[in-house]
Amino acid sequence: xLVIAPDHMAGGEYRTRDTHPLLSPLAGSEQTDYFSKNLVYxxxxxPGTTDDYTYSTKVExxxxxxxxxxxxxxxxxxxxxxELAFILSGxxxxxxxxxxxxAGTSEGAMTVARFDDSKWKDFINGRMISAFNxxxxxxxxxxxxxxxxxxxSIPTLNFIGTHDQYFGAKESVAHGVAIGDGGYGSKDLEGNxxxxxxxxxxxxxxxxxxxxxxxxxxLTHDNIVRLLLEAFMSTPGHCHRLHSMWKYDPYLAxxxxxxxxxxxxxQSISKIFIHKPETPKEFTLAQAACAxxxxxxxxxxxxxxxxxxxxxxxxxxxxxxxxxxxxxxLR
Numbered sequence: 001x002l003v004i005a006p007d008h009m010a011g012g013e014y015r016t017r018d019t020h021p022l023l024s025p026l027a028g029s030e031q032t033d034y035f036s037k038n039l040v041y042x043x044x045x046x047p048g049t050t051d052d053y054t055y056s057t058k059v060e061x062x063x064x065x066x067x068x069x070x071x072x073x074x075x076x077x078x079x080x081x082x083e084l085a086f087i088l089s090g091x092x093x094x095x096x097x098x099x100x101x102x103a104g105t106s107e108g109a110m111t112v113a114r115f116d117d118s119k120w121k122d123f124i125n126g127r128m129i130s131a132f133n134x135x136x137x138x139x140x141x142x143x144x145x146x147x148x149x150x151x152x153s154i155p156t157l158n159f160i161g162t163h164d165q166y167f168g169a170k171e172s173v174a175h176g177v178a179i180g181d182g183g184y185g186s187k188d189l190e191g192n193x194x195x196x197x198x199x200x201x202x203x204x205x206x207x208x209x210x211x212x213x214x215x216x217x218x219l220t221h222d223n224i225v226r227l228l229l230e231a232f233m234s235t236p237g238h239c240h241r242l243h244s245m246w247k248y249d250p251y252l253a254x255x256x257x258x259x260x261x262x263x264x265x266x267q268s269i270s271k272i273f274i275h276k277p278e279t280p281k282e283f284t285l286a287q288a289a290c291a292x293x294x295x296x297x298x299x300x301x302x303x304x305x306x307x308x309x310x311x312x313x314x315x316x317x318x319x320x321x322x323x324x325x326x327x328x329x330l331r
Contacts, residue, residue: 001233002100003128004087006080007108057166059176062138063183070141070184073110077145080111088120096123101233103128106166106215110139113193117150126155126236128229131215133160133167134193137174137185146186148200153266155204155236158193159228161213161220167191194271198262205269206232206239209259211276223285224255224274240270251289 062069084102091100102124104112109132117124127150132139136146148156166173169191178185194207208228210221218225231246232239240261246252257273279288 002095002098003103003233004084004100005103005105005108006084006111007104007106057138057173059173059180059183062173062177063180066177066182066184069138073139074141074145076107077111077114080108081115084111084115088117088124091123099123099125101126101128101236103130104132105130106132107139114140114145114147114149117154121151121154124151124154126157126232126239128232129156129158129193131160131164131167131217132158132193133164133174133189133191134158134196135167135174135186135189135191137167137189138177138183139167139174140185147196148202152201153203155206155232155239156193156197156202157206157208157228157232157236157239158197159208159210159217159225160192161210161215161217162191163212164191164215166215192271194260194269197269198267201267202269203266204237204240206242207269207271208242209271209273211274213276220276220281221274222281223277223283223288224252227252227285240268243270243272251285251292254292 057069088100100123102112102115102117104110109129112127113129113132113134117127134146134148136143140146160167162168164172167189169175169189172189172191174185175187175189177183178187178189192207192209193205196202197205197207210217210224213220228242231242238245240263243256243258246256255275255277257275259271259273261270262268277283277288279291283291
């Protein structure tokens with residue numbers, strides 16, 4: 001799979017950050033933490049720049065100068081979308097024959113969602129939007145900017161946590177800016193892209209809501225995200241049927257709940273809810289499934305033992321009562 005992601009923060013006129021030096025895979029002393037919150041960037045903002053460039057937006061900052069932040073995020077979108085257009089326009093023929101995916105997280109996801117990809121729709125296999133709700137919020141200066149800007153026939157995946165600090169339905173930056181004095185954005189956020197897909201008529205869409213996940217869903221749902229991306233990129237045109245495929249896997253089926261499906265005309269979209277795995281995040285998929293069902297078998301065994309114990313006591317009591325009745329009749 002080839003994925004093009006306008007996610008970089010290492011350069012740009014409007015947003016930029018310092019990066020760590022590249023790590024050598026041959027240097028055994030350079031160990032990294034897979035679950036580290038940040039392995040790429042060395043700073044939250046480029047030294048010497050203003051708060052405009054920070055990547056941890058505060059509600060108070062936006063409410064104090066909403067016009068400036070509207071302009072900032074619009075400029076960021078224009079720059080990132082121009083970069084994406086440049087890359088797509090320059091792809092060689094053999095790549096176009098195979099097709100590509102566009103993907104983004106947070107700011108990059110906003111770009112992918114708003115980007116007009118209709119010019120390249122013939123070789124864009126799908127778009128993936130992570131940690132962004134595709135709703136009218138502080139990242140989208142106008143209501144029109146909160147809509148999908150590209151071709152609606154391109155299969156679209158959106159996955160986001162219920163507790164995303166920036167774009168969640170409640171107690172998020174987006175919610176705080178919307179309800180604050182002088183703020184902007186919808187006051188009735190859903191916290192995901194399903195309603196936007198439904199209203200606009202996205203033809204093939206899947207929204208996955210991850211229980212308790214924050215802005216980085218891999219910290220709680222790493223195995224699920226990996227399987228989700230694999231499933232979507234393998235058969236993007238059938239993404240709305242993910243629940244029909246995962247139901248045959250006992251572990252995935254145990255975590256999944258279908259919340260809504262819509263099939264009207266050309267439109268087929270689904271929204272599913274994924275419970276937070278009970279196992280430690282460091283567990284592999286096989287370890288998580290084994291732990292869950294080993295415990296389940298243990299619980300079942302315990303329940304059956306208790307039931308058998310109770311039944312045994314009842315039988316013993318009945319037998320004793322039968323003997324007592326016989327003895328009483330002989331007296």
